Amino acid sequence: MTKNNLQGRSLREFPQGPSLKRKNGYAILELLFYIAFFAVFSLITIDAMIVMAESFKETSIQGELVQSGTMMEKISREIRQADNISSISATDLVLDIGSGTLEFKFISPNVQFWQGGNNVGNLNSPNIIVTGLTFTQITTAKGKAVKIVLSVRSNNDILARTQDFYDTIVLRGAY
Numbered sequence: 001m002t003k004n005n006l007q008g009r010s011l012r013e014f015p016q017g018p019s020l021k022r023k024n025g026y027a028i029l030e031l032l033f034y035i036a037f038f039a040v041f042s043l044i045t046i047d048a049m050i051v052m053a054e055s056f057k058e059t060s061i062q063g064e065l066v067q068s069g070t071m072m073e074k075i076s077r078e079i080r081q082a083d084n085i086s087s088i089s090a091t092d093l094v095l096d097i098g099s100g101t102l103e104f105k106f107i108s109p110n111v112q113f114w115q116g117g118n119n120v121g122n123l124n125s126p127n128i129i130v131t132g133l134t135f136t137q138i139t140t141a142k143g144k145a146v147k148i149v150l151s152v153r154s155n156n157d158i159l160a161r162t163q164d165f166y167d168t169i170v171l172r173g174a175y
Contacts, residue, residue, distance in 0.1 A: 061154045064127050065163040068152045071111060071123040071130075072165040078102050079146050079169040085137060093135045093146065106133040111150075127155045131162055138168070145170045 075093075082095035082102065091106035103114035109129040110122040124130050132151035137144065150165040 057156070061157045061161075064125070064154045064156070065152060065161075068124060068128045068163065069165055071152075072148065072150050072167055074113075074123055075104055075111075075148060075150075076167050076169045078104075079148075080172060082171055085144060085146065085171070088135050088137045088146070090134050104133075104135075106130065124152065128152050129155060143170060 078095060078097075079093075082097055084096040086094040086096045086101060088094070093104045095102045100116040101114075104123075105112045105114065109124075109131070111124055111130050111133055113120045113123050130150070130152050132149065134149045136147040136149075138147055139145075145168055147168045148166070151162050152165075153160055153162045
């Protein structure tokens with residue numbers, strides 16, 4: 001190289017021996033920084049996933065409890081359309097309808113629906129436990145009504161919270 005070609009160049013561009021070689025790779029501090037960053041990012045991600053899973057479980061438990069309100073609607077609809085109350089106790093209700101009888105029985109932990117003496121099935125889903133069901137007859141000079149109190153809880157709820165439903169239904173033709 002000529003003297004003109006060497007001007008403007010630093011000594012680093014011209015290594016002279018093994019001690020002046022340029023070192024390539026990561027410093028130990030860079031490596032520790034990346035490991036710490038990855039660990040913090042992983043913890044944040046895992047925590048967010050745990051919170052999401054718990055929220056989903058809570059939402060599904062609340063959905064099961066609210067969905068069990070359809071049981072109350074089925075009982076209410078049948079009472080409203082009934083002609084008369086054949087018999088009533090705290091946990092059983094037998095209704096007279098035009099073509100026979102309908103019966104609701106509370107056999108813990110299920111509410112069974114009977115039609116014409118045949119068991120049609122349970123009104124509650126397998127994940128729902130009925131913790132209480134009471135029927136109370138209300139008779140006035142103008143008609144009959146039935147007061148229902150239904151308490152349910154979910155099998156999946158480790159806190160064993162209950163949801164209560166209340167309704168009072170007047171029989172058809174009694175108003």
